[in-house]
Amino acid sequence: MDDSVQDLTTTEESATAVEHPSVPSESADVEEAPAELAPEITYDEQRYPARPRRLRPRDQLRPSNLRRVSIDPRSATGTNPSYVEWLVRQAMLKDADVLSRQLSGQPSMWRNPYARPDARRAITTADVWFTAYPISLITRPGESFLDALGQQVLWDAFERVGINAVHTGPVKRAGGIVGWRETPSVDGHFDRISTQIDPLFGDEAAFRRLTDVAESHGGSVIDDIVPGHTGKGADFRLAEMAFKDYPGIYHMIEIPPEDWHLLPEVPEGADSVNLDAATELELSRMGYIIGELQRVIFYTPGVKETNWSATAAVKGVDGAARRWVYLHYFKEGQPSINWLDPTFAGMRLVIGDALHSLGDLGSSALRLDANGFLGVEKSAEGLPGWSEGHPLSHAANHIIAGMVRKVGGFTFQELNLAMEDIRDTGAVGADLSYDFVSRPGYQHALATGNTDFLRLALRESLEVGVEPVSLVHGMQNHDELTYELVHWGTAHRDDVFPFRHEEMTGAQIAEAIRAELTSALTGEADFNRVFTQNGIACTTTSVIAAAQGFTSLDDITEDDVPAIRDAHVLLAKYNAWQPGVFALSGWDLTGMLTIPADQVRDLIATGDTRWIERGAHDLIDADPLAQRSLSGMPRGRSLYGSLPSQFESPDSFAAQLTDVISVRRDHGVAVATQIDVPDVAHGAMLVLVHRLDEGSGDDAATIQLTVLNFSAESVDGTVHSAALPPQRDVVDAATGETIAHVDDLQSFIVHLEPYGGLFLLLREPEPEAETAKASTV
Numbered sequence: 001m002d003d004s005v006q007d008l009t010t011t012e013e014s015a016t017a018v019e020h021p022s023v024p025s026e027s028a029d030v031e032e033a034p035a036e037l038a039p040e041i042t043y044d045e046q047r048y049p050a051r052p053r054r055l056r057p058r059d060q061l062r063p064s065n066l067r068r069v070s071i072d073p074r075s076a077t078g079t080n081p082s083y084v085e086w087l088v089r090q091a092m093l094k095d096a097d098v099l100s101r102q103l104s105g106q107p108s109m110w111r112n113p114y115a116r117p118d119a120r121r122a123i124t125t126a127d128v129w130f131t132a133y134p135i136s137l138i139t140r141p142g143e144s145f146l147d148a149l150g151q152q153v154l155w156d157a158f159e160r161v162g163i164n165a166v167h168t169g170p171v172k173r174a175g176g177i178v179g180w181r182e183t184p185s186v187d188g189h190f191d192r193i194s195t196q197i198d199p200l201f202g203d204e205a206a207f208r209r210l211t212d213v214a215e216s217h218g219g220s221v222i223d224d225i226v227p228g229h230t231g232k233g234a235d236f237r238l239a240e241m242a243f244k245d246y247p248g249i250y251h252m253i254e255i256p257p258e259d260w261h262l263l264p265e266v267p268e269g270a271d272s273v274n275l276d277a278a279t280e281l282e283l284s285r286m287g288y289i290i291g292e293l294q295r296v297i298f299y300t301p302g303v304k305e306t307n308w309s310a311t312a313a314v315k316g317v318d319g320a321a322r323r324w325v326y327l328h329y330f331k332e333g334q335p336s337i338n339w340l341d342p343t344f345a346g347m348r349l350v351i352g353d354a355l356h357s358l359g360d361l362g363s364s365a366l367r368l369d370a371n372g373f374l375g376v377e378k379s380a381e382g383l384p385g386w387s388e389g390h391p392l393s394h395a396a397n398h399i400i401a402g403m404v405r406k407v408g409g410f411t412f413q414e415l416n417l418a419m420e421d422i423r424d425t426g427a428v429g430a431d432l433s434y435d436f437v438s439r440p441g442y443q444h445a446l447a448t449g450n451t452d453f454l455r456l457a458l459r460e461s462l463e464v465g466v467e468p469v470s471l472v473h474g475m476q477n478h479d480e481l482t483y484e485l486v487h488w489g490t491a492h493r494d495d496v497f498p499f500r501h502e503e504m505t506g507a508q509i510a511e512a513i514r515a516e517l518t519s520a521l522t523g524e525a526d527f528n529r530v531f532t533q534n535g536i537a538c539t540t541t542s543v544i545a546a547a548q549g550f551t552s553l554d555d556i557t558e559d560d561v562p563a564i565r566d567a568h569v570l571l572a573k574y575n576a577w578q579p580g581v582f583a584l585s586g587w588d589l590t591g592m593l594t595i596p597a598d599q600v601r602d603l604i605a606t607g608d609t610r611w612i613e614r615g616a617h618d619l620i621d622a623d624p625l626a627q628r629s630l631s632g633m634p635r636g637r638s639l640y641g642s643l644p645s646q647f648e649s650p651d652s653f654a655a656q657l658t659d660v661i662s663v664r665r666d667h668g669v670a671v672a673t674q675i676d677v678p679d680v681a682h683g684a685m686l687v688l689v690h691r692l693d694e695g696s697g698d699d700a701a702t703i704q705l706t707v708l709n710f711s712a713e714s715v716d717g718t719v720h721s722a723a724l725p726p727q728r729d730v731v732d733a734a735t736g737e738t739i740a741h742v743d744d745l746q747s748f749i750v751h752l753e754p755y756g757g758l759f760l761l762l763r764e765p766e767p768e769a770e771t772a773k774a775s776t777v
Helices: 043-047 081-090 092-103 119-125 145-149 152-161 204-216 234-240 257-262 277-285 345-360 391-406 419-428 439-448 452-464 486-491 506-522 540-547 558-576 586-590 597-604 609-613 653-667 768-776
Strands: 128-131 165-167 172-174 176-178 181-183 192-197 220-225 252-255 272-274 308-311 321-327 365-369 410-414 432-434 471-474 496-499 502-505 529-531 535-537 581-585 673-676 685-691 703-709 715-720 729-732 738-741 747-752 757-763
Touching: 081 092, 081 234, 092 192, 092 234, 092 345, 119 410, 119 432, 145 204, 152 204, 152 653, 165 204, 176 234, 192 204, 192 234, 192 345, 204 220, 220 345, 234 321, 252 257, 257 277, 257 321, 345 365, 345 391, 365 391, 391 410, 391 419, 410 419, 419 432, 419 452, 419 486, 439 452, 439 506, 439 540, 439 558, 452 496, 452 506, 452 685, 471 558, 486 506, 496 506, 502 506, 506 529, 506 535, 506 540, 529 609, 535 609, 540 558, 540 586, 558 581, 558 653, 558 703, 558 757, 581 586, 581 653, 586 653, 597 609, 653 757, 685 715, 703 715, 703 747, 738 747, 738 757, 747 757
Parallel strands: 128 165, 128 581, 165 220, 220 365, 365 410, 410 432, 432 471, 471 581
Antiparallel strands: 172 192, 176 181, 252 321, 272 308, 308 321, 496 502, 529 535, 673 685, 685 703, 703 757, 715 747, 729 738, 729 757
């Protein structure tokens, strides 16, 4: 999901000024000739006064009488052709047009099926992912993130564990442009402003080396695109200047000067200001904007009260000053892309960025970030605008994902909406979706020792039509543990569900689970923190620590690590031993705890508590003495150590994870079909029943069960499901031992150790004669 944060890597005060290109030496203003006397001259003729007309770009449909108002070489306005040209050279739309022309008409565009999503095909390409976060990886001194990620020693370790894909996270230039200089990212590099790799993380050559090394180890590299918004880079600045079709990239509306009095004043040092609800309503009433949307993501009083902001007055290429109101689902620095503008400029920009990652850089797949908000429409009077679950979002996702499949890749989406939205968007769009269905459920199960909500969520998912094979089951990533209760708290808030031996509405369930998660993880523990209204800032190990009763991380000793590690392995089994992709991060691999808040005080000062969960970590002992990453992130406390050190112990997290993944691969559960999530005899138990049929629907395929204990106590309980064929042997796949027998009531008894998990297979019992013969021999 979109990461609403300020990037740590640079500050506005330290941003390097960009040298502008050489311009004419004269600085006197040029007086504009009367339009009726002036010869018709296009903007391109201004830029290229010495180029013959027949070699110039084609003229606009309507001739322009634009004059050069100023040629001051220092002027960062639309009337300085050198400044505009400098912006155009950096614009993503410009790059997109060039890239699309290179691929258009090539035979490679017709070699792959692209109409329908194919989760199992994507999983066959890469089923266990490492999700990186560039600013938190400790590298060798002076080594870039991409160079570090492409090291043979790291991929040797990944291959040993069973990881066969790396999701790099966003590594292209992000943030904004003010005048001649770049400004830092406001959203962890999800506010992209360029197709170029950010020099902070490396360069295109390093990215290509990474893809080559990954391929040599049978692996893949997954990149990001952001189809919902950009940062305030060259494209947005050109849009503000009303240059060509750049305004068509965004949901932005020019407000006439006679109505500027309706707009709030922009504070000194800012380039825009968020509208309050009253102004939003008035502009909507006057027909300028759609107005209120279904929700305000990351609502913060005095900072973000609506999804609309107004720009300061900006001088355009025609010399006229304009003020715009623009849509942003996330922060002010993330203007939303318009997917249904007549120029289709936004669509062209996004597709160009995708083709660059796949065609030029060599990525195998792309994550679609913030892709659930691509359509917006005015609703009936008095109702919020339609902005979630809109058909245009489905259509746009179909186009993006179809293009990616057409060039041989696949996509996954991070869509925190109702399950029906995930199903409908995925039906024509992305091949896979991030698991916003059960991620809070399994953490809630661990925190409370009860799987009731997790079982409800899994059953609802199957009933709605979101199969687990279509999901990326991720452990910790860069985002907070979001409550992810949209399905229950909004779309189904008034629907009644059987829960905890009574009938409860979706809203009541959402309220109860949110309160229980908050109490269990932040009530006594001083190391996890609530993040706005969205979730809890924590690591996987800090969730476990809170569940095990620790109130301070300083209280955790070496003797406490095995119990934390056992619970961590349990969560890995939950995510790995079901259909779909299994994903985990460097924070998981090394067992990172949260960072003391005072070490990231400046970063969390504005309320973004997630920085406590993003401690710098060293996967391969690249720099054991480093106290910070190259980007400046403080090193966190690791409970497990680096991967090489863990390989020395058969009980380490990495060693046990290797076994978990090996069992997963040996039996093909990643592409299986989930057929039941039955009731359980003990509240801490979870039983998942799968058919190992590779999606074929073959009823004769082997039945597999994942049986887990989410408590710190041993459990003896009965497993019962109507999907279990009677008179079958129950075999532990890890040991090959027959541990039980399915009776005529389609049940059997199982014993689980604290935080225990079993991967069980049902086998036909051996014929008695064959058994007797074998025993005689």
